[in-house]
Amino acid sequence: MFKNIAFITLVSAVFLIGCGSDDTSVTPLESDLTIKFKSHYGPSLLVLGDTYNYLDYEVQFDKFKFILTDLELVSDNNEVVSLSDVTLIDFKDAVNETEAAKGVSFDFSAIPTGNYKSIRFTIGLDSSYLGLTPADFSSNDILAQSELYWASWGNYIITKLEARFDANEDGNFLDETFQYHLGGDEAFRSVEKSIDLSLILDGSSSLDLDLDIKDILTIDGALVDPAEWSATHSTSSVGFIADLLNNFVDAFENN
């Protein structure tokens, strides 16, 4: 009996060791990361439908969304980790303080552990997307959504920022409005933001990316007056669109 047990034990040991000898794989050193985009209006979280002061108006924001591409982390050793190709940051759920505080959140797994010094991405769609239309994508793809494509311009709308204004505090917020739908062949900007992120094995980290809408809407030291710029629907808006996009970069990088 004991001989049989010893034999079985021996065979099992040989089998296990044998299996191990061909296995050269190394457990990857990976971690999870959550990235939260949070929008602010000055010192406050941006809550859609809430009222804020804006120049001589009161303002309520209706919509804030933008397309972001090539989201990447850069390690201290200058190794680049790609996180996503095309992402839609849509603050549609920020309808109260609780939801606004959650931000627009994305979870990434299997990120190599290590120290990261920056995060970079493109606001909008770079030239490699020129000429593409929703017909080039699957219907559930971000770039298939009709509301993000402007057929007249033959371009994607890479940012939608819409707001309404009360000029005389009578509760009517349609005294002025703006619909800044940014797009065009040149409507993309690279952003690289310094971070201090350390990802440890099997860890779960979070990175907040904040931007202040006031920063986006400030040109030459003053907030854009909706009475002067209510929309970006013509080619005469190109310079204004460029100003807002440049502000987008600053809003991320300097925050």
Place this chain on the structure above:
Amino acid sequence: MKIKHLFLLPLVFVFACGTDDEVFSGDLVDISYNPQAYTIPQPFGYPQMAQPSDNKATVDGVHLGHLLFFDEILSVDSSLACAGCHIPELGFTDGLAVSTGVPGIEGPRSSMSLLNIGFVSNGLFWDGRVNNLEAQALMPVEDPIEMAASWPDIIERIQNHDEYPALFRKAFGIEDRTEIDKFLVAKAIAQYERSLVTANSKYDQVLSGSSSEEFTDEEFEGYLMFFDEPSAVADAECFHCHGGANLASNEFFNNGLQDPEYITDEGVFLVTGNSTDMGKFRAATLRNLELTAPYMHDGRITSLEGVVDFYSDSIHIAGNLDVNLSEPINLSDTEKGFLLDFLRTLTDTTYLSNPHFLDPFE
């Protein structure tokens, strides 16, 4: 207990379980199951239709869905099919302001067109309350103001039907009729609904160049107004909410239809509870508008002319009125005529000559 008696335990367990359940006899295994992918058309300008990985359309699945869609078996008294409120000749709507269910009770909302519904990717119904066609198809059967049935009763009918069990076998590979459940019924109907693709209107033909069709001068002016192209006439800018190939949007809007003092339907707010969603509804496709009167979520506008008049002159100022509608556009009668002429180019009745869109029981 001797060890050999232990072998009896599983048998005892199996028989004990079986006493309360339906008997699984594998009565369908002799029927061949050979799924063939169904090719969903991709009209000019449309994206490729995404399908759920666990319910990709097959020839037999779409066929089964076609039969179920037109079969009154799904209602409590076998008097109303899905097609009762989605009539092919009316652009898969029902021609009523609000739909009427089996008990004769009027529902609160108008029937929505199902043509090209498979391209919608962000919430179905007027208020976006479900995310996909499989979930949508489950709802009318038990809705007390629609089919007013119970799923267990409906499933029993289908399981005991002379023909359906074999068709479920061919569509989904089940081995026994007791495997038919409401989820498979919904999957089959969803497959059929995704196959309801048509885009052969004059508008499509002009855009794609697939025929020698051209817009008239009036239609072209309306096109320019609709899409905010440079034009000597007024901008209507309808495309903000009715854009893309399907002339619709995946977003929801308050279009100023309801007087904010007398809201009769709170729309998306009923789903989300967010005050910013009060009175918002889906911007439905404008395709086949001529066939789908009356208009709006409650069918309150009876004519296409009335719709253009409304957007031109009669919008109610609500707190969350879409900002694109914040200023009345006050179109002239001529401009309204241009817009109407263009909207009529969106009519496509070619699908009505295709039996795939029609009642298979007739």
